[in-house]
Amino acid sequence: MIGSPAATTRLVRSWHLATCLVLANLQTGVNATELEGYTEPLRTIEVASDESGTVAEVLVKPGDAVEPGQPLIRLDSQVHEAQLAIAKQQMSSSGYLDAAKAELELARERWHRLQSLHTTGHARQSELSRAEKELKVAEANVRTATEDLETRRLEYERIATQLKRRSIHAPVAGVVTELHKEAGEFVAPNRPEVLTLVQLDSLLANFTVMPFQAATLKEGQTITVRFIETRQASQGTVSFVSPVTDAESGSVLVQIRLDNTDRRYRSGQRCRIRLED
Incomplete structure (x- = not known):
């Protein structure tokens, strides 16, 4: 059978x-x-x-x-195209980073000035310590702004890749x-x-x-x-x-x-x- x-x-x-x-x-x-x-x-x-x-x-x-x-x-890619346009705009917005860099420059100048004054006895140690802390905060702000901008760039690339994948191509x-x-x-x-x-x-x-x-x-x-x-x-x-x-x-x-x-x-x-x- x-x-x-x-x-x-x-x-x-x-x-x-x-x-x-x-x-x-x-x-x-x-x-x-x-x-x-x-x-x-x-x-x-x-x-x-x-x-x-x-x-x-x-x-x-x-x-x-x-x-x-x-x-x-x-x-259909209308939603993804709109998301990509928003991500591109956000990636191009560097105002926060520019402001953080300017603040860092001011903090660094203040710290150098107080350090010179402290050497000659014309600035108190507390003022120098406060300026040093402000400098560290300014440096951290620049790092944060840089990382945020990199995150926006990666988000743009992610959406761009996703949008590209919505067009199906012949593998061979x-x-x-x-x-x-x-x-x-x-x-x-x-x-x-x-x-x-x-x-x-x-x-x-x-x-x-x-x-x-x-x-x-x-x-x-x-x-x-x-x-x-x-x-x-x-x-x-x-x-x-x-x-x-x-x-x-x-x-x-x-x-x-x-x-x-x-x-x-x-x-x-x-x-x-x-x-x-």
Whole structure:
């Protein structure tokens, strides 16, 4: 009794693998096996937003090719733009620091003057001590004003970064296959995905092989992949040989990377490889 759809799929693949082996040997009369697989994108990316909010503008549609860094979707940013303007104004306001520096200069001059007078006996020690305390207070005020100005600068940068993140950009070159959000819809923190992007400049051809066949394949090895429907052929490179054998089907997953810079090959195509026993 077959327990699950996944188990059924694995058994079908295993049966198909055995069938390919028998047919290939009958047809060619040599100890070789033709295995059938399929292609898929090098990467399938669910592009997500770091920020929540209402979608203001969708800049792409399914089927569009995009480049790294290209804007895809913009969230409403009116509130953040206003906050940034306020933060910029506050960051530029240095009046408190200027006043604190002026007070420090006066306190320092007074302290130097009293110190000279005290040396010649024309100023009391209490006056000099009070001037020294006033100087320390003035120095502390300058430090406080400087730190406050730095805090305002950091706040401006924080809001600017947050505003920038409200524009969602393509992480890699690829093709948009599906939009999950439209203008006016809300992007929530628990569902941040906005679109699906596939990387097609390279494809992965997936095959299930027997363990003894997997043992003959090494990462980096060159192998010819033939497309069934289009009768095209491409040289690929073995990029992954699973270290695990599927317990139910007894097969091993092998992935072959194909260059597809010119988009000659489609994802989802059936293809074959030929392995000598």
